[in-house]
Each structure stands twice: as structure tokens, then as C-alpha cells.
Amino acid sequence: MQPLELENMQRLVVQGYAQFPYAAYVALRVASAQRESAGGDARARAWLAARLERVGGAAASERQADRLLVEQRRAGLDENARHKPPSDSGNQAPCRLALAFSYEGLGAFGLPTHESAVAAGFLGEFRSGIAGEGHRSRILGDSGASAPEHWRWGNDAQPVHVLLMLFATSESEREVWLERELASLEGLELVDEPVRCALAADASEPFGFRDGISQPIVAGSGTSKEKAGAALDEGMVRAGEFVLGYPNAFGRLPASPTVPERSDPTGMLPDAPLDRSGVRDFGRNGSYLVVRQLAQDVEAFHRHSQQTAERQPQLGDAREIEARLVGRRHDGTPLAPRARTGRPVSPTENRFGYWQTDREGYRCPVGAHVRRSNPRDGLANPLLGVTPARARELADHHRILRRGRTYQRSDGERGLMFLCLQANIERQFEFVQQSWIRGERFGGLQGEQDAIVGDARPSEGADSGKAASGEAEKGAAFTIQQPFAPRHVSGLARYVTVKAGGYFFLPSLPALRYLAALA
Amino acid sequence: MMQHAVTFEIELSRDRDLDALRGEARALGNPAGPDGGPPWAGLSGLHFASVVVISDDPEQTYPSRPPGPPLAPVLVIELSFDGDRMLFLNRFVECARGVLDTLLADAPQYPGRTASAADVLGFLVKRDIGADAFYIGAPGRTVEQIQAEASLRAKARESLDPDSFPDTREAYWERLEERLQETLRQLAPRMPALPARVLFSLRFLRGPKRIAQWMGFVAWGASLVAGLVFFGDLIGLYSLGDRPVGGGVLSAVGLLGGALWIAGLAIAGLRERSAHVRASMRQQLLWVQLRQVGACAASVAVALGVLHALRFSGVLGSVAACGLALVLCLWAMALAVVTGTLAYAAGGSRVGVSVAGFSLAACVIGGWTASSLSQLTWLLTLLSLGIALVVGGALAAFFYALGRREFEESVDPTGWDVEHLAQMRQREDLQYQNHFASVTWIKPGAFRMRVLQAVLRVVHVAASVVFTLGDLGGIASIHFARFVILRDRRRLLFLTNYDGPWDGYLDDFVSVPGVTAVWGNSAGFPRPFLLVGDGARDEQRFKAYARASQVETLAWYSAYPNLSVGDVSAGTETRLDLLRPVERPLAGWRGVVWRRLMRPLDPAALDLAIRRL
Numbered sequence A: 001m002q003p004l005e006l007e008n009m010q011r012l013v014v015q016g017y018a019q020f021p022y023a024a025y026v027a028l029r030v031a032s033a034q035r036e037s038a039g040g041d042a043r044a045r046a047w048l049a050a051r052l053e054r055v056g057g058a059a060a061s062e063r064q065a066d067r068l069l070v071e072q073r074r075a076g077l078d079e080n081a082r083h084k085p086p087s088d089s090g091n092q093a094p095c096r097l098a099l100a101f102s103y104e105g106l107g108a109f110g111l112p113t114h115e116s117a118v119a120a121g122f123l124g125e126f127r128s129g130i131a132g133e134g135h136r137s138r139i140l141g142d143s144g145a146s147a148p149e150h151w152r153w154g155n156d157a158q159p160v161h162v163l164l165m166l167f168a169t170s171e172s173e174r175e176v177w178l179e180r181e182l183a184s185l186e187g188l189e190l191v192d193e194p195v196r197c198a199l200a201a202d203a204s205e206p207f208g209f210r211d212g213i214s215q216p217i218v219a220g221s222g223t224s225k226e227k228a229g230a231a232l233d234e235g236m237v238r239a240g241e242f243v244l245g246y247p248n249a250f251g252r253l254p255a256s257p258t259v260p261e262r263s264d265p266t267g268m269l270p271d272a273p274l275d276r277s278g279v280r281d282f283g284r285n286g287s288y289l290v291v292r293q294l295a296q297d298v299e300a301f302h303r304h305s306q307q308t309a310e311r312q313p314q315l316g317d318a319r320e321i322e323a324r325l326v327g328r329r330h331d332g333t334p335l336a337p338r339a340r341t342g343r344p345v346s347p348t349e350n351r352f353g354y355w356q357t358d359r360e361g362y363r364c365p366v367g368a369h370v371r372r373s374n375p376r377d378g379l380a381n382p383l384l385g386v387t388p389a390r391a392r393e394l395a396d397h398h399r400i401l402r403r404g405r406t407y408q409r410s411d412g413e414r415g416l417m418f419l420c421l422q423a424n425i426e427r428q429f430e431f432v433q434q435s436w437i438r439g440e441r442f443g444g445l446q447g448e449q450d451a452i453v454g455d456a457r458p459s460e461g462a463d464s465g466k467a468a469s470g471e472a473e474k475g476a477a478f479t480i481q482q483p484f485a486p487r488h489v490s491g492l493a494r495y496v497t498v499k500a501g502g503y504f505f506l507p508s509l510p511a512l513r514y515l516a517a518l519a
Numbered sequence B: 001m002m003q004h005a006v007t008f009e010i011e012l013s014r015d016r017d018l019d020a021l022r023g024e025a026r027a028l029g030n031p032a033g034p035d036g037g038p039p040w041a042g043l044s045g046l047h048f049a050s051v052v053v054i055s056d057d058p059e060q061t062y063p064s065r066p067p068g069p070p071l072a073p074v075l076v077i078e079l080s081f082d083g084d085r086m087l088f089l090n091r092f093v094e095c096a097r098g099v100l101d102t103l104l105a106d107a108p109q110y111p112g113r114t115a116s117a118a119d120v121l122g123f124l125v126k127r128d129i130g131a132d133a134f135y136i137g138a139p140g141r142t143v144e145q146i147q148a149e150a151s152l153r154a155k156a157r158e159s160l161d162p163d164s165f166p167d168t169r170e171a172y173w174e175r176l177e178e179r180l181q182e183t184l185r186q187l188a189p190r191m192p193a194l195p196a197r198v199l200f201s202l203r204f205l206r207g208p209k210r211i212a213q214w215m216g217f218v219a220w221g222a223s224l225v226a227g228l229v230f231f232g233d234l235i236g237l238y239s240l241g242d243r244p245v246g247g248g249v250l251s252a253v254g255l256l257g258g259a260l261w262i263a264g265l266a267i268a269g270l271r272e273r274s275a276h277v278r279a280s281m282r283q284q285l286l287w288v289q290l291r292q293v294g295a296c297a298a299s300v301a302v303a304l305g306v307l308h309a310l311r312f313s314g315v316l317g318s319v320a321a322c323g324l325a326l327v328l329c330l331w332a333m334a335l336a337v338v339t340g341t342l343a344y345a346a347g348g349s350r351v352g353v354s355v356a357g358f359s360l361a362a363c364v365i366g367g368w369t370a371s372s373l374s375q376l377t378w379l380l381t382l383l384s385l386g387i388a389l390v391v392g393g394a395l396a397a398f399f400y401a402l403g404r405r406e407f408e409e410s411v412d413p414t415g416w417d418v419e420h421l422a423q424m425r426q427r428e429d430l431q432y433q434n435h436f437a438s439v440t441w442i443k444p445g446a447f448r449m450r451v452l453q454a455v456l457r458v459v460h461v462a463a464s465v466v467f468t469l470g471d472l473g474g475i476a477s478i479h480f481a482r483f484v485i486l487r488d489r490r491r492l493l494f495l496t497n498y499d500g501p502w503d504g505y506l507d508d509f510v511s512v513p514g515v516t517a518v519w520g521n522s523a524g525f526p527r528p529f530l531l532v533g534d535g536a537r538d539e540q541r542f543k544a545y546a547r548a549s550q551v552e553t554l555a556w557y558s559a560y561p562n563l564s565v566g567d568v569s570a571g572t573e574t575r576l577d578l579l580r581p582v583e584r585p586l587a588g589w590r591g592v593v594w595r596r597l598m599r600p601l602d603p604a605a606l607d608l609a610i611r612r613l
């Protein structure tokens, strides 16, 4: 198996920056005056060049160095200099950056996207953007309160060119570094107030569930999980599902954007694969990033489960009901029993399937969030000749690397800053969202969506406003499978609203250097 | 009642304003729901209908258009309907006259507004190009029946009650049946009896569904073997001046059938067990492959053994014949293993491997059988070797020619035209079902045309004989689909009415060899390997190609836009499960069959039936 060129990747591809619990996401745009000029904006490129040093790389040595740095930092902070302004520079700074570009952003920085050969190399969905087409909003469920016209950024009114992601070890450091960034936006303008995120100590998201447990294990990534998985002959996902330049689940190289050779005179970029001459591979070791700011109506969510528990005591208490909607308990313990062994499962357990132990959904409902967003082997169908192993293989065509964090605004709005990485947005993120999360027929269900993220239902306000008119009043339903006859949780409202979003490209480190050096 | 396909390809005059025409066709609605306006809504028995306009621009380079004179624009109307073609078309002309008059106003030879209905019908019938390959997801169900069964299922679901816990499942089911009596009585007249073929596949072949499909393959291969064997036999027998073979043929056919049945069941049993073993895909395929070929060879050998036992006289003779059969069987299996492994290693598909295995095994068995019966052993062995060489040589020559072409033909690069994409997606996902229309350029030359026609023939037969249970070789989301070679013989049209999102639908195509076998003959398609390999497996390029070849579906109608193929099948099964008490008793042998089909449900089946609701 081809080893991953970690030294050329941004760290976000292999790691969620867990040692840097405080993050800020800054949506930026190349200042309008410069945008028009054909070769892109030189000041913006200078801005980029100045940041390269602090963009986190994925190389093992760099990760190790950062781990030490973080430890030292913590120790140091405890002792004295809590409020000492961080004067360190370069990679000694306790802050790492990640950079992602929208399609217009790449053009604004000078990538020759006006050449059709360059443009055609980027995924169609990336080029037209998350909010640009009625059809896309329709399949993603971005309607009503979530419609792009209400977004803070990422829509037609507020396009974003660069997403600057800043990771810091403490809140104060994040603020200091964020301020510095905002003060040095040469050639760029701030689109909206930065989104500030923090990893909770118990890794819980606003609804109270532990998050960030299940991730696809990437073959060749060299992580401890990958090694353990390889030893156990566990299903792993090919690297090409998440990073360009490596074979994907079909054994092919994912489509990778190329640039003309003449734009890269010093040969920073690798050669394009196969028989394509005169071009260089801009995409290799890069990845596509989907970003969605998802506001969560925490109160309404808990109120609903409380009311349901009172009305339908057979379903258990409110926490029990919430756990069924998610498919894991609040502490993370999966509802689906682990295959074979009857041992109690630990909260972070992730080696389980659905088919052998819970195919009917009596333990973990078929429509639960984790079962929808990754059905594992649960969609096996012997009548169609789909064995459990094959079902898992098919499900693995639609995996995403989640890199989200919870955010909190000063006005009290809370939610999930959802980020995910993949090589093919249509087949991965969009498929998960459209066919699984919003799929009204997922796994034999009928007319329902994910209870957490689903959108085909009145939002809380509309619900109470509209009186006893059938559907609207009832809200959406969620089926809990049981022998003889299923039970239904009804009256679900829309608890998650999209506030911003975008499709971005997360270039490799060489591609970032190339962009910064474009003439 | 069975369903039929009509595809009108109507040439338009070259100076027709296509934009205006498209506008007129769009006015019919896409999607035009089940209670949409004319002409579809009034046409009972119509499942799906669509209208597309195909224009040709020689400047167009993607998907690769081979050079050639520009073609006149054509308008295509796709209809899938119940029952008799002419009866239906008569009603179609009646309902759609106004629409036809507008759309076809200046189509050459169109009889016009004032002409009689018969003239218009004549005009249309002449332009019906049917379908070169036609597939139906849930064959045999009429529109009315599908709708009635869906409402029965909905009612049944409503009647489920989590709070009444009876002692047994049977009691629970009985209560359910009681509650549904009224609904059933109302719906019964709208749910005609199913065609015997459909009932048969539903009731007998349901088990692991694939039994039916494997048996299809097995029977196909076995008939090939049998043919060759009897050919060899004949030569052997006549050269010896032995008695005629009529009786032997008959008994052999009977025995062969029995052996096939048993072998099919055995395979299915094995398959079911192996489904739970976590073997890798490659291993699984290989095992299925070997079992299939082995079982086929075994059954043929058994039949041969008995056949020979009939001919040889005396106990010793019979024992010798059985021994011979055993040897033959081992031989055939060994051969099958070798050829199967070789072909698999070479990247062939399951079908390809079967063919190779069967034909080799057939040659050898044929030769051996014949030779064992004659004294001219060496001669007949030589003969069978000769046959093997000729057949093998012909195959090799074919694949060499194919391989060279495949290597030389150019392929489109991956790439997306976002404007085209946006336009094509505009009307997608407005309801559960979707429509996809694609036009590709057939690679020039007679060779490609022959190959394409042969492949379409195979797909057509397989689709109507083998894949009758709702999935086409693993694609379980098609209601009605067709491939048609347009009259200009340069373009291939694909029309499909499918479930769910486009991307997921195309995902199903990726691993189906038939898709590459058909579309691999189109210019610019991802490079196939020996007809069925690679091709569509280049997933991203394949999807980009499919999108690039898409033409806008201007108007589209579905009689049940929010039912999936699975829903349609589940509706029928629910009805069969529930209908026992009310179905009119049939007399005679049909009654016996009917009662057999309607056998009471066992607890496991009841569980399934409840979950299916």
C-alpha cells in the first residue's frame, strides 16, 4: 500500500487538532477592488505567504513537536505567564492555522480558473457552491429558516473566498492570535464575525451527547487505530476517499485539479498522474472541505423529549428517548450491542455492526442519527444478494471525516460548526445528507428523516403558532421498532438550523506555497 | 397483465425552432404528478411517460461525437403501459391529440390537425422503435393494482397496534386481518389476480432471491452442455449403427431438469450460509463461481450417467456407466476450477467466467462421452479437441479484436460542465422517483454495432427471464428502463424511471458488468476491459460521462411518483399475505395451485410480513 505523504498535507486531514481545544473560524474575502484584476490579488498572496509558516502540517515529527509544545505551554502557563502576550513566532507559536479556499477564492488568489482545463478539474459541486443552485438546496434541505438567503455567509450575498481556521491551546491565546489575524488582513476583508469554538471537557455537543467518537479508519494513515485495525483485518477506508492522489474505494485516483506547467516554473507541484503532459497536479494531498454552521435549539429538543416521556411512559424517560433518537447514550455508549461477545460496551466503543445483532432495530432504532449517518452493515439485504460484508463495503463509499466543533455566540446561540473532509462531495457528504439523513425511505422506513438534523417539519415557532391543522401540528415522527408493532415518537420539530456554509478546497502544503508564489 | 414499451422516435424538420418546441413540451410538466393535466392523467394503465428532444450539433465535442453529417432533430416519446399495445395507443391518440398536434405541427408527414385519429395512429405506429432492451422492476402489476396495493399496505400499517399484545403472532395477524376485511373487500376488484409467472417467482423463488437468477444461469449453461453432449452422442451412436436416441433424449431432459432443481437449491443453501461469513468480496465471488460451475457440471454428469445406464445392458454396464459419470463429473469440475480461476484472474466478470467454464467443460464432456461409447476413441477425442480449438480460437480472435479496439479508442477526460449539470438537475428530486435520459454516440464501425446489438439482446432476455424479482443484477431501483438504438444507427438512447437520488442510482451501476457491456460501445466511455471489465468501475469518470450524455427530460409522468420498486413489491406481498380469506376460490388444478401458493404463514414468515408493512 502506498504510504501517505504526510509531510505534504495540512494537519486537518489526519487530525482534528484535539490538543488545541480552542478554535476560531474566520470567513474572509479578497477585497473587492483587487478581485477584478485578471491575475488575482498580489496583496492577498502576500497575506497567504506570511501565514504559511504557521499552517499545521501532518508530518509525524511535526505532530510530535506540537504535542511537546502544548505540554510545555500548559506547564508554563500554570506557573506564571498567564497573561504574558505570546511573543513567540513561527512554529513556536502556540497557535496553528488551516486554510481552505472556495472556488472563487482560488480564482481571486490567481489560480487560472478561467482556463477551462483548469476549471474542469474541480468537482462540479465545488464549483457551483453549496448555495448556488436550487437543486442543491433542495437535496440538502436548506429551506425555510435554513435557506441560504438567511445565512450569515456562504450565500450569494456574502461569498467567502478563504476560510481561515485557527487553533489555540487556551481561550486567551486564541483571542490574542485572532486579534492579530484580524489586524493584519491585508488585501482581505472580514465577511462576518469569526465563529468561536471550544471542545468541551467531556467532548459533548449542545444536546448533551458525547461527539467525535466514530471516524473512518484511513488505510495507510499510520495512526495507532489504523495499525490496530490492520492487525485485526478490520474494514478500513482507502485514503483516496479523503485525500486526492491516492486510490479510492473503487481503486481509482479521485479526480484531481491540474494547472498548466508554465504557472509553476520552479516545480513546486508534483507531476500529474497518468499520461497527461504539460500540467501539474494541484490537488494531490489536498481534500474537499464541507462547512456548515448548524445552530441547535437545545431547549426545544429537551422540551420535546420531556413531553414525549410524559405522554408515552412506555418509551422510558426523556434521556432514554433522546438516546434512541441519536443511537448512542449521552456518554457515547452505542445502543447496538457489540457483535458476538455480550460484554458491556464502553462509551467510546466503535467496533460494532447492526446486522448480526440488531437488524430489526429493536435496540438501536433504524432511523437513529448514528445509524443513518453510517449504517455500517445494517443495509444488508439477503433477498437482493447483499451480504452484510457487501453492505458494509457499499456503506463505506459514503464516509466522511468529521472535523466539527461546538460553537457558542455572544448572543447565546449554540450549535455545531460542522466540518467534514472527503474527496468527492457528491458521493460522500451530499449522499449522507440526502439519502441517509434526509432519506424518507432509509432502511425501509417511510416518510421520516433524521430526528436530530431532519428538516421536513415545522420549526418550533411555526408549530406553536399554527393551530390544530393536521400535519403541521403533529410535527414529524420517529419510529422505534418493536416486535409486533413499532411505536412512534411524534411532534418532532426542526431543532437544527443552518446559519452559514460552504464548499471549500483544503490544498496541500505545496499547493499553498504554489498559490502564494503565483505571479 | 404484462407491461409493454413504446418509444416513438419522430423526426422533426431541420428548421424547427427547438427552443420553442422545448418550451411547449415543458408545459406538460416535469414531474406531472399522478393527477397532473392532460394528456397523461386520463390514460388509465399508463405507468410512465416522458418526452425528450434530441438535437445534433456537429461542433459538440463532449461526449465525443464521431465525425459525420449532422442529424435532424428528433422528438422522442417514451410510454410504459399495461396490456395490449394497439388498444392503448388508440386511447393515447385520443387523449394526447391536442398535444401531438402542437408538438408535431411541422414534423415531416405528420397528418395534421384535421386528419383522422386512424391516420395519426398510423403515423405514430410507423415511428415506434420499441426497445432493444427493456426492463421492468416489478413486472405483471397493473397501475390500478399498484395503487390499490399501496393503499392496502398503508391501511395495514395504520392498523398495527403496539398496545395489544396477543399471545401468539398468529393471533395478532388474525386480528389484523379482521380489521382489514372491509378495506380488502373494497380494494379486491382493483387488484386483479397476478399472472402465474409473477406468482411463481414471488412464492417459489422468493427464498434467497438469487436462486432464480442462478438457476437461470445454470439452466442456460446446462443446455449448452447438453446440446454438445448429444451432438457428440449422435456422432458416436450413428457411427456405430446403434439404435436411435429418442428415448434417451427424453429421459435425459427429465433427469437434467430434476438435477438442476436440486443443484439450484443446494447452491442457494450454500450461498445463504456463506452470506454470514466475512470473506472478502473476491473470495466470495470465486466461491459462488466455483459452486455454480461445479454444480452444473455435476448435474449434467449425473444425468449422463443414468442415460448411459439405460443404454448399457446389465448391472455391470450400469455400474461402469455410473463410474464413468463420476469421472466425468470430477473432470468437469477440475476444468471448471481451472478455467474459472484463470478467467477470474484475468479480470473477467462472473458471467464471462461462466461462459468460458461451460464451453470448455462442454467440449470435453462431449468428447469423452462420445468417445467412451465408440471404439474410435482416439478419433472422437481428436474431434472434441478440434472443436475446443476452433471455439477457443474464435473466442480468442474476438477478444483480440475487441481488446485492440478498446485499447485504441479514446476516452473522455473526467470533467464537469457546471452549466449543463445545473440545467439537468433543475427538475430532479422533486419527488421520490426521478427520470434520466441519456444519448451517447455509438463507436463507429460494424463491429461495434454487432457487439452492441448482441449485448442488448442478452440484457433484454436476462431482464425478462432472469431478473424478475425487482433487481437487475444488483440494481434494485429501476421501475422501467430501456435501451434503444435510434434509427440513424449512430446513437444509443437510454431512458429510465428510477428511485431516489441520481448519484446513488448510478452507484448501483458501477459494479454491474452489463452496464459496461452496453455503454462500452459508446464513444468516450471510460475504457472497458474485455467488454465487461473496468469501464463503469471508473466511478467518477463514469458518472461525469453519464451526466455529460444526459439530455433534458422535458416532460415526465409517473402514475405513482412516491412509491419505490421495493414498495411496489411489498404491496403485492402484503396483499398475498392478507388476501387468503377473500380471494375467490378457483376450481380445478388452478385451485390446487392457488391453495398451494396461499399456504398459511409460519411464525417466521409472519414476523417478516409484519415488518414489511
Ligand code: HEM
Pocket (backbone or CB within 6 Å): A205, A207, A209, A210, A211, A212, A213, A214, A215, A294, A295, A296, A326, A328, A369, A370, A371, A373, A374, A400, A402, A415, A416, A418, A429, A432, A433, A437, A452, A453, A496
Ligand atoms: C447539529 C447537528 C448534529 C448533531 C448534534 C450531531 C450529533 C452526533 C452525535 C452525538 C454523534 C455520535 C458520536 C460519534 O459517533 O462521534 C454523531 C455521529 C455522526 N454524525 Fe452527527 N450530528 C449532527 C449533524 C450531522 C450531520 C449534518 C452529518 C452529516 C451529514 C452528521 C454525520 C455524522 C456521522 C457520519 C456520525 C458517525 C456515525 C458512526 O460512524 O457511527 N452529523 N453525530
